Amino acid sequence: MGKRQLVLEDGTTFTGTGFGSMEQSIGEVVFNTGMTGYQEILSDPSYCGQIVTMTYPLIGNYGINRDDFETITPSIHGLIVKEVCDTPSNFRNEESLDSYLKANNIPGIAGIDTRKLTKIIRKHGTMRAMFTSTDQVLEESVLTIEQTQVMKDQVESVSTIKPYVVPGRGYRIVLVDFGMKHGILRELTKRYCHVTVVPYHYSAENILRLKPDGVMLTNGPGDPKDVPEAIEMITSIIDSVPVFGICLGHQLLALACGADTEKMKFGHRGSNHPVKDLLENKTYITSQNHGYAVRLDSLSNTKLELTQIALNDHTVEGIQHSILPAFSVQYHPESSPGPEDTNHLFDEFLSKIKSHQTNIKEGTSCQSVKI
Template sequence: MEKRILLLEDGTYFIGEAIGSEKETIGEVVFNTGMTGYQETITDPSYYGQMITFTYPLVGNYGINRDDFESIQPVVKGVIVREAAEFASNWREQMTLNEFLKEKDIPGISGIDTRKLTKMIRKEGTLKGLLAPYTSETDQEKLLHHLRSVRLKTDQVAEVSSSKPFISPGEGKRVVLVDFGVKGSILKELNKRNCHVTVVPYNTSAAEILSMHPDGVMLSNGPGDPKDVPEAIEMIRGIQGVIPLFGICLGHQLFALANGADTFKLKFGHRGANHPVKELASGRVDFTAQNHGYAVDADSVSGTDMVVTHIELNDGTVEGLAHANYPAYTVQYHPEANPGPDDVNYLFDQFIEMMDLEREGRMTNA
């Protein structure tokens, strides 16, 4: 088995076995605590530019299938596991994890102490990392110099968003879905509810969206820092109060910025399928799927026209917002799950109800 090195920007390194593509790559090293769902995780566009460390020790045991993709072309930089299953056992399995990574040109490493790596990230925060083939002649100092000299991309949303609008037809509510790196499962949930969905690029203007006469607008998930997407902030200001709005993950952060709040980078982010979130109004606690490196500053919400609706019970961060005057609400977590629990799937039904109520109100006032 060929050897591979995972080198971190602080000089720490791990030597393991190569899986996937043979290419050298650089990305932000993060960890995901989900026990299952590696296929959905690897194909989630929100992981653009990142190397995913799976904390569960065995990954790949049920293979890769045709149904669980969140995007057609994964944009992760690398996959880091304790053990990669050589054989898959599942009736839906079409290829092994290793075969999939090779097909998609994604390098990976197995056989390293992922527990140690995860504890490092929790203590130090996310770090840049480099994956490269390793032999006795590998010049680690040269690799480290190269790693430290590389700046990670900031135009991540532009890399993963649709370049042109497209339609997923239905006979129900007309929804414009703004694509900041949308997961396929969000579109599936809207289609389940018979919505007629028009997916538009991240830089679509408010005027263009309003010209489509939608019943509602959904702001999708996506990668990176929300402050790197100023076009979306202006767009949100132009549509809120006119059309019902529902935001997820990055869409939640952009909604906060558009209404005068602030965001900040988390030390190591929330990535997994087991995050407890409390709804403040009811006291209800749900376990949620999450994948984000930034959060809304709770103190900055004071003095705005927004109210905090949900909090994360692990660290108290803001997990939900609602506008005090407009039909608009957002959540930091993923109600479509995949991977993860579907405790909060009802939020899509609330979005439909909100569009119904807004339409009835307009007809009454007409």
């Protein structure tokens, strides 16, 4: 391990020890407040194009195991830690964090003041940065960052290329993959669902040809407005089939129903975010990872109802359609990593499907099922 620099787009420089891949990398620097779960974070496709700062000071102490991956090929652009553990100790450990990063060409830097970096992001908002060698001229690094185009194709790069099926005997679910975490699949297969995973640009016509009982819109990276084909698809299917959106899927559902989204100053990323369910008057601790949010004021001119809010900053965390069986949440009910307080939302989705089918048989109009 040699010396390495992290240069922010404003010229702020941190010098530390490099680990993982020694390649140069540019990405948007964000921070995650989770104390554990770094393996799930590294393999979460929603971090495509981003460099993640872990605020917990010691990372890597339980190593890497075969069971906790959220995707096969990670797309994170870098990892920043205060201290990296070289000798992990856990009964499931199979390799070190450094070894995993090397194998997947992911650069890392340790030994920098992650508290200072997090404070900079909280004050000035997320910004882009670059991993460089210590002999790189600062002005050249900043110029390289400025001249590197901001990623707009994150969803395309992490979505499945072709449809595939995960067989089951239960409800037939079409899962639109915008950067799906495996945790979502685990929750659906646990409930015996027959899941057909399709690419992000799959047309409404092709989805409806599959005769789904319900459609799930998954998490994913980037700006939801960079995926206009998905918004068009949702608009075309929402009258025909129950819909459940998670994270990016939540934002896309909102846009399809006429609401608006905006980029947050530094986003929500961690496993301890409190969310209040306004319908049940309950508070849940949730796992979150997003840099965009649905604008609260934009819901007023739509048929969407606010169902959940973030207690830290009162941003939109849940919505439902006032007539149709469609709802979504901004956080991750499949957790991974994080608390499992909101796993019941998958059951709520299946309940909406059952009610929808009952209404069709009885010839009555769809009414939303309150979550």
